[in-house]
Amino acid sequence: MELLTGEPLALDLVNTRANTPSGAEYDALATSGTFQSWLAKQSGRLAAPGRPLTRADLAALRELRGHVESALDAVRQAVPAPAEAIAALNEALKAAPSYSYLEARGAVLAGGTRRDGSDLDRLRTQLAEAALALLTDPGVGKVRQCEAPQCRMLFLPAHPRRRWCSPELCGNRIRVARYYQRHKPTA
Template identity: 50%
Template structure:
């Protein structure tokens, strides 16, 4: 089975939340999570072989992120359990900066998390969620207006209504067209 991700390239936390779609959980098993991680190449530390531990860790962060984001978007206190789960993921794999010479006259300062892959992945995703929850634009996060879509996005333009205009937007336009012309064919 080929897994396609309906929306990637948003903030990492939104990409994570968008793995739970109207058609199901896209990271419910190691194969699905492996495909999602491949789609996120360069945004997360490579995991290697994905197993049940990584799937459980990612799903736990996502399950905490959803209610926390929903609350913060509405300007209310997030559920204590959601914050506790995110904090637990962050604490399980703390990071520190590691300086390295690039060889071209510069230094990099990359994050290093000395933890097993599942904890490291959960911590990186929890950090992305923390960044989103504390971003001043968090109240601008929108749900796609398509009736059968549950995806979230941060619009670059205030008039953006759909997660992907060429998919959900087209479906909405076609549905409106057929609704307008339905009476024309019944004469």
């Protein structure tokens, strides 16, 4: 299953659960293997854990995804976000806070940012920070759901006329279906 990636990281997280063209549900957070495939597509935006994630770890990420999704739905509908979603996101934000550090590299001083905490805590915090950035962005109201039947993907359109998560996937399927509808023989 080809997932939509390249949207803001919080949307990519929500989009890890998708419907296949046949309508079956696909979840990139279901197994360590599918999660690793999704994580590889996020290289450069998300630090990979140093160890394979357990079932419990994946369950924690699915729970976080659910909270991000419910907060995003509320913001898109201009209603208050569920208190449990806010609390869960705040808890994830606190799990592995970042801190600045200074180190000597010979005669040169260098600095950077590090995080304490387990691999899962660091990952959850990064994803929660991405959700915080999206949920507090003034443009969050522009987030749309794909108009293709059975597609649940969300995207932030760069162009106001964009209707599908992907012109190559859903857009092409819709255009082909319309063509066949117009050209089907009448009985």
